[in-house]
Amino acid sequence: xxxxxxxxxxxxxxxxxxxxxxxxxxxxxxxxxxxxxxxxxxxxxxxxxxxxxxxxxxxxxxxxxxxxxxxxxxxxxxxxxxxxxxxxxxxxxxxxxxxxxxxxxxxxxxxxxxxxxxxxxxxxxxxxxxxxxxxxxxxxxxxxxxxxxxxxxxxxxxxx
Numbered sequence: 623x624x625x626x627x628x629x630x631x632x633x634x635x636x637x638x639x640x641x642x643x644x645x646x647x648x649x650x651x652x653x654x655x656x657x658x659x660x661x662x663x664x665x666x667x668x669x670x671x672x673x674x675x676x677x678x679x680x681x682x683x684x685x686x687x688x689x690x691x692x693x694x695x696x697x698x699x700x701x702x703x704x705x706x707x708x709x710x711x712x713x714x715x716x717x718x719x720x721x722x723x724x725x726x727x728x729x730x731x732x733x734x735x736x737x738x739x740x741x742x743x744x745x746x747x748x749x750x751x752x753x754x755x756x757x758x759x760x761x762x763x764x765x766x767x768x769x770x771x772x773x774x775x776x777x778x779x780x781x782x
């Protein structure tokens with residue numbers, strides 16, 4: 623009986639690339655939010671308040687400043703999270719570390735919370751904000767890639 627190693631599937635070979643792309647996207651979105659605040663994606667503010675950034679700034683400058691600051695802090699969090707996801711993707715996850723695979727399951731969980739939050743916080747009659755759609759897309763993609771790459775990370779041969 624020969625001990626043959628099964629060839630890796632497309633999902634096993636490419637999972638690290640998907641997570642690297644997600645990390646880079648988070649970095650870019652984070653930078654945009656850090657620089658422009660609520661002006662970076664006005665559709666988010668419109669969805670949650672029913673007002674454009676300019677309208678909110680004119681009607682309630684204190685609320686505008688608070689939401690702008692909050693968005694800039696969210697940008698910092700996105701930037702750091704994206705850097706961490708990218709670093710783990712390029713190193714431990716790419717090498718098949720089991721802990722990285724389990725850790726990356728936090729990504730679709732986090733995205734799902736963001737999707738539900740975007741849905742629940744929108745004002746009646748307002749469109750869903752772009753993070754609803756992108757969060758849903760990336761949650762599905764990460765679940766599919768993680769689920770179909772399980773052999774690489776849960777194989778007894780790995781021993782990690």
